[in-house]
Amino acid sequence: MIDDNMQRTGAIADFLSRPQASFINGRFVATGSQHHVPVFDPASGEQLGDLLEADAAEVDLAARTAREAFDDGRWSGLTVESRQNALMKIHDAIIAGQSELSEIESATTGIPLAQIKGFYIPRSAYNFKFFAEFIGQVGGDLYTQEPGYVTSVFREPVGVAGLLGPWNAPVTLCSMKIAAAIAFGNTCVVKPSEIAAAGMQRFMEIVNSTGLPPGVVNLVNGRGPVTGTALVEHPDINVVSFTGGTTTGRAILSSAAKGLKACTMELGGKSASIICADADLERALDAALLGIYGGNGQQCLAGSRILIERSIADKFIAAFVARVKNIRIGHPSQMSSEMGPLASKAHMERVLSYAEVAKADGAEILTGGKRVESMGKGYYIEPTVVRAPNNAARICQEEIFGPFATFVTFDTFEEAIGIANDSTFGLVAYVWTSNLDKANLAMRKLRTGTVWVNTPVVRDLRSAFGGYRESGIGREGGKGCMSLYTEEKTTMVAIEKMPIRRLGASA
Ligand code: NAD
Numbered sequence: 159m160i161d162d163n164m165q166r167t168g169a170i171a172d173f174l175s176r177p178q179a180s181f182i183n184g185r186f187v188a189t190g191s192q193h194h195v196p197v198f199d200p201a202s203g204e205q206l207g208d209l210l211e212a213d214a215a216e217v218d219l220a221a222r223t224a225r226e227a228f229d230d231g232r233w234s235g236l237t238v239e240s241r242q243n244a245l246m247k248i249h250d251a252i253i254a255g256q257s258e259l260s261e262i263e264s265a266t267t268g269i270p271l272a273q274i275k276g277f278y279i280p281r282s283a284y285n286f287k288f289f290a291e292f293i294g295q296v297g298g299d300l301y302t303q304e305p306g307y308v309t310s311v312f313r314e315p316v317g318v319a320g321l322l323g324p325w326n327a328p329v330t331l332c333s334m335k336i337a338a339a340i341a342f343g344n345t346c347v348v349k350p351s352e353i354a355a356a357g358m359q360r361f362m363e364i365v366n367s368t369g370l371p372p373g374v375v376n377l378v379n380g381r382g383p384v385t386g387t388a389l390v391e392h393p394d395i396n397v398v399s400f401t402g403g404t405t406t407g408r409a410i411l412s413s414a415a416k417g418l419k420a421c422t423m424e425l426g427g428k429s430a431s432i433i434c435a436d437a438d439l440e441r442a443l444d445a446a447l448l449g450i451y452g453g454n455g456q457q458c459l460a461g462s463r464i465l466i467e468r469s470i471a472d473k474f475i476a477a478f479v480a481r482v483k484n485i486r487i488g489h490p491s492q493m494s495s496e497m498g499p500l501a502s503k504a505h506m507e508r509v510l511s512y513a514e515v516a517k518a519d520g521a522e523i524l525t526g527g528k529r530v531e532s533m534g535k536g537y538y539i540e541p542t543v544v545r546a547p548n549n550a551a552r553i554c555q556e557e558i559f560g561p562f563a564t565f566v567t568f569d570t571f572e573e574a575i576g577i578a579n580d581s582t583f584g585l586v587a588y589v590w591t592s593n594l595d596k597a598n599l600a601m602r603k604l605r606t607g608t609v610w611v612n613t614p615v616v617r618d619l620r621s622a623f624g625g626y627r628e629s630g631i632g633r634e635g636g637k638g639c640m641s642l643y644t645e646e647k648t649t650m651v652a653i654e655k656m657p658i659r660r661l662g663a664s665a
Pocket of ligand 1: 349402427459
């Protein structure tokens, strides 16, 4: 609940003020020795509470607990049907607790409650339903072509997964990793971002209430270089799944390399939204706005570079700016808010610094670029629109990860594809056209993990999700996760007495 002064009261306020601890072997662990990391309310800038940072010893306890839970077969030894039932119980429990979970997640991320309730938390529940169904359908391989043999290939869980998530959608992204890892019989230790970890505290309570065997899902809290590094390097961790920034991805990959651990990296983006003159421009406008201002602009798959055909550019940009000026900025708990505060002060300052970068780039700031002073100490910034001179500008090349849209114009569709691909990133691309040839060309020529044609973001978990180039390594989604979280084992059985070379038998 929020009072007239926009202060949280009641059960949610109590929950948020509690220290956020590790969850190991079915219970929260508060040894009292942990370093305290302050947690701030992005809407007010006030300290909400503390996060109790797990040091290397606490990470060791979590990893060894997960290892024991894996090795003794309490989870990996269950039938697929039992695991499916357990995942569905988690799905149902998230749905039952979604109201409170949404409020907590919205409070610490700053993302408006309407978006968290409408998409982020339902998707977190669906992650468990999806993987419950997926493991009921997939099979191994059987080959009979090799004369005299039957060759089977089946999959076994890898062991213990180390799962690291970012702050922009903690429960949605961590739950995807947890659901996928445990569906295939692994156990795991998850580390959410220290900036917005409260939703995952509540999530662990929900998971625990379903009767999942203790030790299957464990959680540690703390800063990346302390808790995150200890987790990635721990010898009991067999596989690492990371979602976060590209620079962090590089550090994690090199830590994981020491232990030759399989990794997926879901990293940053600077994705293009190509809008052609022949598109349904009303829909393209709605989608372009959603693509950059949804989630307060803190989305890896944001359409942050809007490439607009020159013949319609002035009119489209004017309509875009008019709508941006109308976006309702407000407290994240108010259902009417369309944009809330950014997740942290440091992040707000970083995003704001790009207004100066834009000017140095020779770009024109059409609206925004400033802090919203009327919102007090909250980390609110105005939704920003700039027009860049060309794609070489820093604002076209660097991920800003905020409500910051950059327009670039193009003359031909081939030129637009060239601009879209002229990036170190390659996560997603959006294309708006009514011309089938252009849509087909985009599908083939865009060097990104996903191409959306005439639609804003939509996910089908059956399909692969991940990035080209510096946007990542590996894929999430049904088959991608199966590949990461399972080892393939081949068994060849001789079904005839095939000849065996008889060494030393000639004398
Ligand atoms: P981040 O890289 O700073 O942190 C992500 C996680 O890694 C956090 O839990 C952090 O504590 C941990 N970490 C940091 N340094 C570490 C280290 N040295 N060793 C181990 N762990 C470490 O990212 P962020 O700022 O939380 O999130 C924003 C970034 O995430 C953006 O770049 C965004 O594009 C990306 N992202 C990508 C996707 C995707 O699916 N591709 C989805 C969401 C966000």
